[in-house]
Amino acid sequence: MIEKVWKEFSQQLLAFIVNKVSDKSIAEDVLQDVFIKVYQNIETLEDKDKVRPWLYSITRNAIYDLYRKKSLDYSDVELDELPLVSLHKNENLDRCLDILIKNLSADYSTVLDASELQGRKQKEIAEEQGLSLPAVKSRIKRGRAQLKDKLQACCDFEFRDDGGVESFCLNKCGCDG
Numbered sequence: 001m002i003e004k005v006w007k008e009f010s011q012q013l014l015a016f017i018v019n020k021v022s023d024k025s026i027a028e029d030v031l032q033d034v035f036i037k038v039y040q041n042i043e044t045l046e047d048k049d050k051v052r053p054w055l056y057s058i059t060r061n062a063i064y065d066l067y068r069k070k071s072l073d074y075s076d077v078e079l080d081e082l083p084l085v086s087l088h089k090n091e092n093l094d095r096c097l098d099i100l101i102k103n104l105s106a107d108y109s110t111v112l113d114a115s116e117l118q119g120r121k122q123k124e125i126a127e128e129q130g131l132s133l134p135a136v137k138s139r140i141k142r143g144r145a146q147l148k149d150k151l152q153a154c155c156d157f158e159f160r161d162d163g164g165v166e167s168f169c170l171n172k173c174g175c176d177g
Contacts (some may be wrong), residue, residue: 002039005051010035013059020063034062068119100150101143108143115140 013034017027037058045054101112110129114120115136126136 002035002042005038005042005055006035009052009055013055016056016059017063021066026066030059030062030066034059037062096154097147100147100154103150104143104146108139108146111136111139112143112147116144 010031014027014031017030017034018024021027021030034055038055041058045051098113098117101109101117103109104112111125114125114128115122122136122140123133125131126133129136131139
């Protein structure tokens with residue numbers, strides 16, 4: 001079964017991954033990770049007719065994991081779509097993010113802190129907060145949008161080619177003290 005899945009979907013998934021990470025060698029590594037997960041979990045697929053959405057779900061999660069683990073080129077990604085761990089490689093910026101997140105409403109600050117700064121899984125946050133997974137995802141998305149507005153209002157960012165923060169100015173928001 002795994003060979004059939006590889007032959008049928010590997011090129012489609014590779015194209016999908018390349019579109020998201022813009023580097024074919026990284027995309028090939030992600031594809032290998034995806035098929036390792038497929039191999040390890042193929043028995044959990046209950047409906048063989050739903051293999052395509054199952055594969056794309058695994059692939060999207062692998063891409064998300066990659067962005068959380070590595071600093072890639074985020075020049076074509078909106079600030080609210082960035083995993084925050086890619087931004088806060090600097091102690092001062094980390095402190096500013098912490099302050100700005102804590103100043104969001106409790107609905108958003110709790111889930112953003114847990115998801116983005118602590119790196120916890122959304123499912124775990126949902127269970128802990130007594131929320132549905134879609135509610136947590138929605139709060140993270142809305143919280144990121146609010147955080148983006150706050151960051152853009154108080155900070156000027158310059159990014160390196162690898163997506164990391166080259167320099168920033170925090171003097172407009174009072175986070176630098």
